[in-house]
Amino acid sequence: MPFILRKALKESNQLGMVLAFGQLSVLEICSVFHGAALKAETPCERVAVLQTDRQITDDLGRIAGIHKCAPLTMAEGGGPADAREFVEVLCRYLEEKSNFAVSGYGLDATEYEALVRVLLDGIRDAGLRKVRLLRPRNNELLSEDILKREALDVMAFPYHDGIALGPTAWVPDSTSMRSRGVGRPVPRSEISLSPRLARTLINLAGLQSGEALLDPFCGSGTILAEAFTESLYCIGFDSSAARVHETVRNLRWLGALEGTSFHVRKGDARDLKRSLRGSKVDGVVTEPVLLPAFEARPKTATAEELVNNAGEVYSRALDSMADSVRRGGRIVVVVPVIQTMDGEEVVLSLDARDLGLRLYQPGPVGFEYPVRLSFETTRWVRRAVYVFESPL
Ligand SMILES: C[S@@+](CC[C@H](N)C(=O)[O-])C[C@H]1O[C@@H](n2cnc3c(N)ncnc32)[C@H](O)[C@@H]1O
Missing domain, CATH: 3.30.2130.30 (VC0802-like)
Known part of the structure; x- marks a missing residue:
């Protein structure tokens, strides 16, 4: 480093x-x-x-x-x-x-x-x-x-x-992060977040090496690839068999071995009990739905409709994730924030109090959720992040 x-x-x-x-x-x-x-x-x-x-x-x-x-x-x-x-x-x-x-x-x-x-x-x-x-x-x-x-x-x-x-006394090792993003067999930059962001999200899950991290919407596996390099056991599901295959290829390229370091299968994030056969994971990090990249700011009504539609998948998946994480485990979820032509922001909000989860506040300052990302935009759709914690 x-x-x-x-x-x-x-x-x-x-x-x-x-x-x-x-x-x-x-x-x-x-x-x-x-x-x-x-x-x-x-x-x-x-x-x-x-x-x-x-x-x-x-x-x-x-x-x-x-x-x-x-x-x-x-x-x-x-x-x-x-x-x-x-x-x-x-x-x-x-x-x-x-x-x-x-x-x-x-x-x-x-x-x-x-x-x-x-x-x-x-x-x-x-x-x-x-x-x-x-x-x-x-x-x-x-x-x-x-x-x-x-x-x-x-x-x-x-x-x-x-x-x-x-x-300046320290800078991160961005070269290896970048080369993992562009050098892997299936880069899929159109649906993937950057390795740097994936690693940041993984740090928010606060896991120890050897613990199990789940990404139930794993796509081409950017989050799992970073989790593997952090010595975590990687569990991934995706509703698309093609994406599952891509994740497996990307993980194998890093030297990960099926069974020993990862378990990736076709599965529905809304029914994790079935995919995990009732077992629990130590933490969840995921970006469920990527909204379309708009050519121009959409109308507020269009943005609300998109967010409401995506909200259904989010809330059912969150319910399932809350059920699948061990006590004290964290769930890190990326949500979209749309900038509209009327100058408003339409945010996909999540409320997990009924699921027995609380919002993670590591101190010494209080964070307002969802926590916004600056400097990373995908055409009028920004990312924001929730970190939930299951009580001990
Ligand atoms: C935004 S992408 C995730 C990208 C991933 N973070 C990456 O870097 O490659 C969302 C993924 O969720 C999958 N998906 C959509 N609905 C799903 C569901 N109900 N259960 C599991 N996967 C689902 C899609 O096939 C897609 O690959």
Whole structure:
């Protein structure tokens, strides 16, 4: 896992994280660091700040829904450090001829340029005259480029009346996630979510290796493939025999063995008791129905009709999933949110109180369900996610 400045991460318990999926990523962060997270804030749309009570470096490698993580340099009063003070921190990691970049989030062009100037002047004044400034597109050096260019990247964003600064110390291993998505025998990108999103959802299920994860609408098996790479036992059903065959091919391509690491069959998600022969699973992660990709925003009435039709499958399947998950197990379900031409949002809402499930709240902030994903859209249909928990 690419730790760039592992030591720097150990020096701060305030971490800045660039979010891949907005609020959903914050939920994943709170879920993975459950217990260690004291505070989670989102000072701008793309960034979260997590305050922890202990070292979380080892768990960081499990997070899928962030693009980078930086330990923040704070001033004594708790606010962000002044850029000049930060130069001192930076110089610890820079060498003559290092590549250097500033990634600004939620900063306007003037603030960004002024910051780059102060940092660069400070670095040069400190005697590092040959440090090379990279000028990334949209003022953001992407995580792949940080690795490719071996650059020291500074994350900068507005925070508590100042600008928070931190050196990017960790980025996720996105190359292998991407190659699993495009390289598999049956990619089926038109119905599949990305491996990164699948892994984020799996993290929300909070399973231990060897436990059984069920996707009762498995499609071509993106969720199960990521579950297999996380050492979970994969159970999948789909009403289409063709999709079942595709999932099996995709899992075998990863080296998964029928019986030992997966069980995938034709089956109806609304009747899991029959498919599972009464046995229970440890967690469920699924995306049941993909609505059509609209050419233009639909009318509210059209969106409502689509959502109502899909709602029937969802509620019957949720009933069946609630029955099939063990006590304390979680059910992670993706629902569609349609943006209409009347400027409204039509959401597929689920209510599972009658099924004895509660909404998962890992703390330290409360999440409003369904939790929206930002930055991932399929033509006016957005995704949102419910995480239900069966009581112990
Ligand atoms: C949105 S796709 C799932 C895609 C999957 N997450 C992937 O990445 O490949 C939904 C799948 O549910 C299946 N399906 C629809 N109704 C079903 C039902 N009642 N029971 C089981 N599968 C069903 C469809 O055949 C389709 O493959």
